Amino acid sequence: MGKVKKGITCSVTGCTNPAVKSVSSDEFSMVQTNLSVNVRGSKIYLCKEHYKVFKKASKKLRRLERWRISRFG
Numbered sequence: 340m341g342k343v344k345k346g347i348t349c350s351v352t353g354c355t356n357p358a359v360k361s362v363s364s365d366e367f368s369m370v371q372t373n374l375s376v377n378v379r380g381s382k383i384y385l386c387k388e389h390y391k392v393f394k395k396a397s398k399k400l401r402r403l404e405r406w407r408i409s410r411f412g
């Protein structure tokens with residue numbers, strides 16, 4: 340996850356907000372965000388709003404992982 344240069348817009352389809360964060364496309368595809376994105380290279384750029392959506396979804400994923408570990412560990 341990194342900072343984004345000015346002038347880059349959000350990768351989410353139909354969103355024209357300026358991007359504030361970038362995540363790797365691998366990371367993004369692991370998280371079920373229900374967002375459709377235009378992938379340019381290996382990075383996904385997200386605006387403030389969509390980054391919130393991603394963060395929420397990734398927290399859910401982590402909780403699920405912990406649950407799996409505690410169940411099978």
Ligand SMILES: [Zn+2]
Nearest residue numbers: 349354386389
């Ligand atoms: Zn956006």
